[in-house]
């Protein structure tokens with residue numbers, strides 16, 4: 001921590017106010033923390049102008065805006081700096097314990113759910129987030145704080161709240177609700193007339209209408225308003241080459257220990273695989289050449305190799321080894337580095353692996369090169385427009401993104417496949433076999449009230465049971481003609497904000 005530098009901005013709102021005492025308090029405190037620091041007193045009349053000038057001048061890698069009368073303990077500054085320094089967040093908004101300056105739900109509905117408290121100015125930023133956000137702010141006075149909250153969400157920065165103890169005698173003034181609402185509407189209008197720089201685009205449909213929809217440990221989940229997909233804001237595949245246009249850094253988030261109830265038994269997996277083969281059989285003749293991307297436990301490979309000329313690839317060496325142990329032809333490779341030495345494939349299957357690929361356009365163009373014209377692509381993937389997803393989204397956000405990078409909607413998948421040289425043969429809900437043990441665990445943990453009823457029902461139902469998983473099953477056929485050149489669209493994209 002010794003190497004970090006902190007810039008403290010004190011917007012005093014005019015030359016008359018005595019800022020020396022506050023300045024001395026802050027300097028005395030920061031001298032005890034070991035940070036290299038600078039305190040910048042901003043005497044501009046307009047708060048917005050003061051913040052913009054202060055952030056532009058600040059040299060620290062953490063930038064803190066404080067209230068000129070410091071109505072909270074000076075240690076709150078250190079707490080805010082520590083939150084940024086630890087890398088858990090990009091932005092910190094302080095709020096009093098009673099939440100007196102919390103913007104109304106109407107204002108939050110007009111703008112974004114996470115907004116700074118309007119009664120306190122205390123905020124901390126990493127220098128990159130501060131420079132980007134401050135450079136885009138347009139409004140003066142109090143609305144500038146709401147604007148900062150809005151832009152932080154627009155550009156996908158992570159926000160944490162810091163609760164501070166406000167001294168009992170201190171005069172803290174919350175923003176007038178009507179002024180806040182008018183300010184919010186003005187910000188929306190500016191955004192609508194493209195007054196702010198566009199956010200980095202959706203990796204699926206390239207729309208700039210993307211917003212932060214949730215924060216999960218160590219990361220931010222973004223939602224595209226156009227194609228309804230959800231994706232992690234920051235990711236990078238551990239062993240990929242550097243050719244991805246979506247180049248991000250993965251921040252690890254804790255993985256809970258695997259629960260034995262969540263592991264599906266071999267009979268359930270085998271039955272699911274046989275069901276998938278039945279679907280494939282309608283499209284692909286026996287002894288055709290088949291590639292599976294993402295082999296996992298090899299149950300599909302074991303079933304498919306009896307009818308087809310089966311080849312599998314998986315990025316994990318342990319998985320590939322295990323599958324080879326079962327007598328399957330499986331290579332440890334990713335889609336990007338797999339070289340097909342035989343003839344083109346008649347069919348390619350991939351079950352719940354597409355969600356883990358960082359660049360769907362690149363993945364589909366590689367799949368298209370591997371399959372022969374008229375060949376089949378058989379995918380299963382989560383559906384963000386499905387009822388199961390919509391009902392469980394809020395609760396299971398962190399769980400959904402534990403292994404997945406992008407979750408697609410049904411319409412995004414259709415558009416994506418059609419733009420990549422495939423035509424949809426069939427699309428529908430996907431069903432998988434689940435053990436009673438697993439179902440009892442799921443119902444018991446999510447809907448405890450319904451558990452006795454489900455337990456009674458399970459007694460008369462077959463085990464494993466066929467259930468809908470909220471996913472979709474897509475069978476697409478490679479078109480013979482040339483595809484749209486998606487890469488050329490990407491090449492003329494404007495520079496993005498982050």
Ligand SMILES: [Zn+2]
Pocket residue numbers: 202203204205206207224225226227228229
């Ligand atoms: Zn999109």
